[in-house]
Amino acid sequence: MSTPSGLSRRRFLQTSGALVIGFYVAPRSGLAAMQAPAAPALPDPNAFLRIGEDESVTVILAHSEMGQGVWTALPMLVAEELGCDWAKVRAEEAPAAPVYAHPAFGMQMTGGSSSTYSELDRYRYAGAVAREMLIQAAAEQWKVDPSACRAEAGFVVSGDKRLSFGKLAAAAQKRTPPATVKLKDPKDWKIAGRPTKRLDSPEKVTGQAQFGMDVRLPGMLTALVARAPIFGGTVKGFRAEKAKAVPGVKAVVQVPSGVAVVGEHFWAAKLGRDALEIDWDPGPGADLDTQRLREEFRAAAGTPGTKAAAAGDVDAALKSAAKTVEAEYEVPYLAHAPMEPLNCTVRIGADGAEVWTGTQFQTMDQTVTAKIAGLKPEQVKIHTMFLGGGFGRRATPTSDFVSEAVQVAKAAGGAAPIKVVWTREDDIHGGYYRPMYVHRLRVGLGADGKPVAWRQTIVGQSILEGTPFAPMMIKNGIDDTSVEGVADSPYVKGTASHLVDLHSPKKTIPVLWLRSVGHSHTAFVMETFVDDLARAAGQEPLEYRRRLLSEHPRHLGVLNLAAEKAGWGRPLSGGRARGLAVHESFGSWMAQVAEVSVASGRVRVHRVVCAVDCGICVNPAGVRAQVEGAVAFGLSAALHGELTFKDGRVQQSNFHDYPLLRLNEMPEVEVHIVPSSEKAGGIGEPGVPPVAPAVANAIFAATGQRLRRLPFRLA
Amino acid sequence: MKTTRPTMYGRAAISSAAVLAALAALLPAASPAAAPSKEEGVAAFETVRAVLQHPRCQNCHIPGDAPLQLDDGRPHTMGVVRGSDGKGAPGLPCATCHGVTNPPTSYGPHVPPGAPTWHLPPPERKMVFIGLSSGEVCRRLKDEKQNGGKNLDALFHHMAEDKLVLWGWSPGAGRAPVPVPHDELVAKLKQWIAAGAPCAP
Amino acid sequence: MxxxxxxxxxxxxxxxxxxxxxxxxxxxxxxxxxxxxxxxxxxxxxxxxxxxxxxxxxxxxxxxxxxxxxxxxxxSAPGLSAIQRAWIEEDVVQCGYCQPGQIMAAAALLAARPHPSDADIDNAMSANLCRCGTYLRIRAAVRRAAELAGRTA
CATH class of the missing domain: 3.10.20.30 (Beta-grasp domain)
Structure with missing residues (x-):
């Protein structure tokens, strides 16, 4: 049996009688602009599940568990086809290996709300092939035809004969995998498609779950890194005497990102870092200033950019329009601020390196680690720990927090594993932010109130520029993540004359995708602006959207469902008002109705009714949880989130000045799922985009104030 | 590092001895002189009022149930409430975050400050100072129904010795201390009391 | 020490x-x-x-x-507390990183108020952040924990 390089054979075969199985499934089309990987020459039969003699079924996850529930959803897919007892199902993270490459993205990673839908086939096939091999093993033992056998609840059954999976596993492993298997029709699902509680709850409520931060190894040391206070800054010189005098400090070493203090534990390293004296060369970003950025972006928004979408003669159409509406929008830089600060533990040995961390980008981490340590990728073992939140921050194209930890371990030398820990201040100051954007719109309406000309300019840093993804994902100068939700908007596409253009100014600020990426700002702009258009057209916002979206049944489906469940149009008491938004992202459709009141200058969001169409739904309980959480995430950005720069420095540092939504601000959330047999879409992110516009529209309904900047600041 | 720092849960051993010594020095010194006039008493109270209406004091002497924080008196984050005894919400007392001393400076500039028995006045006698005139503060301060049954002597000792009050002069990094020196407050208090604790109209 | x-x-x-x-x-x-x-x-x-x-x-x-x-x-010892069982029954956790702190805060609340009102829950639990946004389920789990504890008491 072959194993892919870098995979320990023993890992999968250590349980005697283990059945491990896996194979290659052709990539789905249209998932992303990235190229699909070439089919591996030898599919690895070990990769995706293991059946133990104790009847346990361990599903091996090609994706990281960061709260989104792959620890439960992917095992559900396997169990559905395998026919095992759900109570016996476990999960574990896969090592980094080519066999675990994302079916569409070609590298091992977690992101884009794609884990469940991209694995819908591969994990089901893994279960189905295993089932057939178990059945063959039983049939041979019983001398019956396999067609007379079936798998149910962890047994192969034929007439009055039954054998457990655990007893059959060793024999099944020797069988030749079937050339073809047929997957169940989702309407016949017994496990998948049903609300299922998380498998990772017991360890997470007892403190036993192991996050990257919790890694403890014999002889391990902890390091903190002093990084440049200004992006692009570099170390001119430093004095380490005082730091080295701190009890417990073992070493002070320079690395490309700054100066690392290595100590016996966090506290020694922290006090050591406090005692460092560093002269920084501030570099070209020393005068970075949010007010100036704002002026620069606004000026750029008045000039033509690179075309992202165009049709007709927009200038002529604007001139002849019955009415024109204009507006300018702005959203700030945002930090992901996952609750677990970044961290990474590295051990560099003579014949290889090991990395323990919570990451969304295993392939990148493995490659980068190998390069820095002077190893081959297969000599680098990545241990994916639970992620204490990701939201995109743990998916950096530069592998920033992993590569830095490898640099520290390399510079420190020695055999001791080193854990680099970021403080919260390091996290907030650490860059890789959702970029600031300015949008300017000028839309002309026809006599019937519908748009006849749509002109929109977007200004903001490109996330992909300068990354390894740029050649694949920046097309004709357009970073799709800057314009998604606008360039492909049904409002824009439905307007005969339209022009969407983009400026991507280069700045020293590292930027990155944050939960819902471009949709985190474009939905806010589009859905509040459409409310303004409705008003300009003298039409009711729901009716107006229905007219504009009349040829988009899935938009209409969620729009109507949310409106009905929220009681749209029915009177509200207590000074409350409603606002509506609908947006498609990551292959799913989401409408939300927010109920809001404004008192003493404060916005209070009472209730958010959500309707989602995510196609085939694997775990409805997980879908609900993701949408509830997305509402909280969207509200943090809408009500609180803002990073600003002054004299080159980020002015915020921790949760006292970069506040997140708290429990007493959490509205009631209802989640209504549209029953669907359509292609499955994503669910981790689509709940975020409609939150800010739904709330903004409700604030407008309550107060008459149209807020076009995030976070909301009432006049 | 100090090893004699008071323990968080043990008896607080802050050096109140120094304060008492200062008081002892002040109290007899004033006795031979004639009692100050009412005008002098009212003038002396102005200093007391300025202290009580400094953010270090008035942030917790608030009309509602949500304390304020920092020098600009913004609402305390986290929806913190007074609670039935002034010590916070059930399960989330002030002491969950506020220890009996300010944390060591190595903990950073934004950590919650601490002093023994960190609390607000209880809800039945809130002792609000915010937005009141000098006369109003004065009358409220003296009103034993509102001040927790404190006569002038008890009031004096509260402001002269209470460790939570004294924290206002050493509030830790990032917070302005009460600008009036504490011994000046004590002297003015004494003068005011000696004048018969008069209040401006 | x-x-x-x-x-x-x-x-x-x-x-x-x-x-x-x-x-x-x-x-x-x-x-x-x-x-x-x-x-x-x-x-x-x-x-x-x-x-x-x-x-x-x-x-x-x-x-x-x-x-x-x-x-x-x-x-967590010797067995799961009512609070932890409630957390599992309400399917509270997502990434799970904040949850030990949430659960310890809830335990302190329930010790002080065995039958907390909604306001008690908001007041006691708003000093614990959850970036995944599990707040609704935290509220529900605290209520359920109070029920579970009442049943076994």
Whole structure:
């Protein structure tokens, strides 16, 4: 049996009688602009599940568990086809290996709300092939035809004969995998498609779950890194005497990102870092200033950019329009601020390196680690720990927090594993932010109130520029993540004359995708602006959207469902008002109705009714949880989130000045799922985009104030 | 590092001895002189009022149930409430975050400050100072129904010795201390009391 | 220094001003208590000292000598507490990182108010951050824990 390089054979075969199985499934089309990987020459039969003699079924996850529930959803897919007892199902993270490459993205990673839908086939096939091999093993033992056998609840059954999976596993492993298997029709699902509680709850409520931060190894040391206070800054010189005098400090070493203090534990390293004296060369970003950025972006928004979408003669159409509406929008830089600060533990040995961390980008981490340590990728073992939140921050194209930890371990030398820990201040100051954007719109309406000309300019840093993804994902100068939700908007596409253009100014600020990426700002702009258009057209916002979206049944489906469940149009008491938004992202459709009141200058969001169409739904309980959480995430950005720069420095540092939504601000959330047999879409992110516009529209309904900047600041 | 720092849960051993010594020095010194006039008493109270209406004091002497924080008196984050005894919400007392001393400076500039028995006045006698005139503060301060049954002597000792009050002069990094020196407050208090604790109209 | 954690006596070689959080995690190996902010803003580090919720990240370890410290590990022994069962039944966790702190905060609330009102829950639980946004389920789980505890009492 072959194993892919870098995979320990023993890992999968250590349980005697283990059945491990896996194979290659052709990539789905249209998932992303990235190229699909070439089919591996030898599919690895070990990769995706293991059946133990104790009847346990361990599903091996090609994706990281960061709260989104792959620890439960992917095992559900396997169990559905395998026919095992759900109570016996476990999960574990896969090592980094080519066999675990994302079916569409070609590298091992977690992101884009794609884990469940991209694995819908591969994990089901893994279960189905295993089932057939178990059945063959039983049939041979019983001398019956396999067609007379079936798998149910962890047994192969034929007439009055039954054998457990655990007893059959060793024999099944020797069988030749079937050339073809047929997957169940989702309407016949017994496990998948049903609300299922998380498998990772017991360890997470007892403190036993192991996050990257919790890694403890014999002889391990902890390091903190002093990084440049200004992006692009570099170390001119430093004095380490005082730091080295701190009890417990073992070493002070320079690395490309700054100066690392290595100590016996966090506290020694922290006090050591406090005692460092560093002269920084501030570099070209020393005068970075949010007010100036704002002026620069606004000026750029008045000039033509690179075309992202165009049709007709927009200038002529604007001139002849019955009415024109204009507006300018702005959203700030945002930090992901996952609750677990970044961290990474590295051990560099003579014949290889090991990395323990919570990451969304295993392939990148493995490659980068190998390069820095002077190893081959297969000599680098990545241990994916639970992620204490990701939201995109743990998916950096530069592998920033992993590569830095490898640099520290390399510079420190020695055999001791080193854990680099970021403080919260390091996290907030650490860059890789959702970029600031300015949008300017000028839309002309026809006599019937519908748009006849749509002109929109977007200004903001490109996330992909300068990354390894740029050649694949920046097309004709357009970073799709800057314009998604606008360039492909049904409002824009439905307007005969339209022009969407983009400026991507280069700045020293590292930027990155944050939960819902471009949709985190474009939905806010589009859905509040459409409310303004409705008003300009003298039409009711729901009716107006229905007219504009009349040829988009899935938009209409969620729009109507949310409106009905929220009681749209029915009177509200207590000074409350409603606002509506609908947006498609990551292959799913989401409408939300927010109920809001404004008192003493404060916005209070009472209730958010959500309707989602995510196609085939694997775990409805997980879908609900993701949408509830997305509402909280969207509200943090809408009500609180803002990073600003002054004299080159980020002015915020921790949760006292970069506040997140708290429990007493959490509205009631209802989640209504549209029953669907359509292609499955994503669910981790689509709940975020409609939150800010739904709330903004409700604030407008309550107060008459149209807020076009995030976070909301009432006049 | 100090090893004699008071323990968080043990008896607080802050050096109140120094304060008492200062008081002892002040109290007899004033006795031979004639009692100050009412005008002098009212003038002396102005200093007391300025202290009580400094953010270090008035942030917790608030009309509602949500304390304020920092020098600009913004609402305390986290929806913190007074609670039935002034010590916070059930399960989330002030002491969950506020220890009996300010944390060591190595903990950073934004950590919650601490002093023994960190609390607000209880809800039945809130002792609000915010937005009141000098006369109003004065009358409220003296009103034993509102001040927790404190006569002038008890009031004096509260402001002269209470460790939570004294924290206002050493509030830790990032917070302005009460600008009036504490011994000046004590002297003015004494003068005011000696004048018969008069209040401006 | 001598510490009593989860009913067990420990001798920890740590500087007196080292925060209890880091003594628990890096010296005693009790990693269930989490580091989130280091300044009592997020509640991930919540433990109990003599039954009261305390932010271990701003509490000098030396200051709790002679007092009983309880961590999430102590709450989990011998079996799951009603609160933890409620957390599982309500399917609260997502990434799970903040949840030990949430659960310790909820335990302190339920000790002080066995049948908390909605306002009690909001007041006691708003000092604990959850970036995944599990707040609705935290509310529900606290209510359910109160029921479960009432049933077994």
């Amino acid at each position: 001598k510490l009593n954690v989860n009913g067990k006596e420990y001798e920890a070689a740590a500087p007196d001003d080292m925060p209890l959080l880091w003594v628990l995690r890096d010296i005693l190996g009790l990693t269930g208590t989490k580091f989130g902010c280091g300044m009592a803003q997020c509640g991930a580090c919540t433990v109990h000292v003599d039954g009261q919720a305390v932010r271990s990240c701003v509490t000098p370890a030396a200051s709790v000598q002679g007092h009983a410290v309880k961590t999430i590990e102590g709450l």
